[in-house]
Amino acid sequence: MADLLQKVMDHAVAVARKAGEVVREALRGERAVMTKSSAVDLVTQTDQKVEQLIIQSVKEKFPEHRFIGEESVAAGEPCVWTDDPTWIIDPIDGTTNFVHA
Numbered sequence: 001m002a003d004l005l006q007k008v009m010d011h012a013v014a015v016a017r018k019a020g021e022v023v024r025e026a027l028r029g030e031r032a033v034m035t036k037s038s039a040v041d042l043v044t045q046t047d048q049k050v051e052q053l054i055i056q057s058v059k060e061k062f063p064e065h066r067f068i069g070e071e072s073v074a075a076g077e078p079c080v081w082t083d084d085p086t087w088i089i090d091p092i093d094g095t096t097n098f099v100h101a
Contacts, residue, residue, distance in 0.1 A: 015057045019050045050091035
């Protein structure tokens, strides 16, 4: 069990580093901004890209894992709990700050 948890943690760190590169690159250019539920509930293409990067990467390594992503749920995907390992994803915590660089 400890080996599996270490593999999951190692993968989480690796994918977080990749996601960080995507975010850093996005800070150098224009950021397309959209709204979700209100004018102050922002989402960017980078939020969506990072969430998909995380989900795809983890699915490849751990296909039995499930996901609840902030942007996916906001787009209409159901938020379903099971007994399977589940990743809760907030791709950019602080999107308003990200938008304003």
